[in-house]
Amino acid sequence: MKFAVIGGTGLIGSQVVRNLNAAGHEAVPHSLSTGVDVLTGQGVDAALAGADVEYTRPAGAATSSQRKTTAEDEGPMGIEHSHHLDNPDATTPPPKVELISSVPAPPVPDNAEAMTILVTVPPGSEGSPPHRHTGPAFGYVIRGEMIFELEGEPQRVVRAGETFWEPGGDVIHYQDGNNLPDAETVFVITMFGVAGQPMLIPVSAEELEERRERRAPRP
Template sequence: MSTDHAHHYENYGKSGPPPEIDMVGNVPEAPQVPEGAEAMTILVTLPPDSAGTPPHRHSGPVYGFVVKGAMDFELEGEPARVVRAGETFWEPGGDVIHYQDGNHLADEESAFVVTMFCAPGQPMLTVVGPEELEARRDRRAPRS
């Protein structure tokens, strides 16, 4: 954590030691939040072997933290990866397609907390149809 983000306490300790603060993730060049955006934080629990949400997009940026298990994660233009408990992920929102957010584990639940910034008057999540997926297949990272 840089000193710009460090927490400083003057005369702390009257009621015990200070809290321990660990940086678990950051986005150095975070995308713009739409003006007038609504922020919402949700907990998503994926049953064992769940495929998660179909390919979709969000109207604003999304920041998340896997609290248990492991999640398959893939954004348009990036290779698919596994995000494990204690790790973070983010999406810029807007036109970028989020292809995967399924449970990587076949025999146990996975869960993540995500905060989304939704543009006013737009849904939090919009599913992308097969025709658009086909038209944009050249934007998807090669799959192994």
């Protein structure tokens, strides 16, 4: 059976691809780096051509004929989520609420400490040096453009209005610099880390050299 794995070049998606291929299936990874953008629809039809199954999340799959009701459309785990409650007594317009990102079963540490921080990156700044987090982090770019790179994934530009996340743990966070030479970039991020441990743990030059083959090729 042929699978089209949307997000198949990332940390979790690449494991899905390996598992499917090991089970005797043909799994083809697709992502922004291969020209597939599920938000704009660019490259999606070509990616699904000839596929028997579309995987949009590790937690579930749908056949290509069911594409209008995939997990991407319905929310986490394929369950439709509503973020609006009708109020028959309201005299003002209801709020507009959009689901812009969801991650099924993120690896949150036991007894985690949650913190939300606002980061302002000066024009042209390289951001923080390579580091780790003790748990997952979920971010949203408010203004500007951020260069985002995790170990094993191609670097990409996350623009205002877009989201990003990382699993933390052993994965090295290589880049969070400003892609703009003449304007600030601002993003907000919520982290779930081990209580009592630093929010950022630097990675030594020696370890970077030892793991350099795990880093994806850069432009």
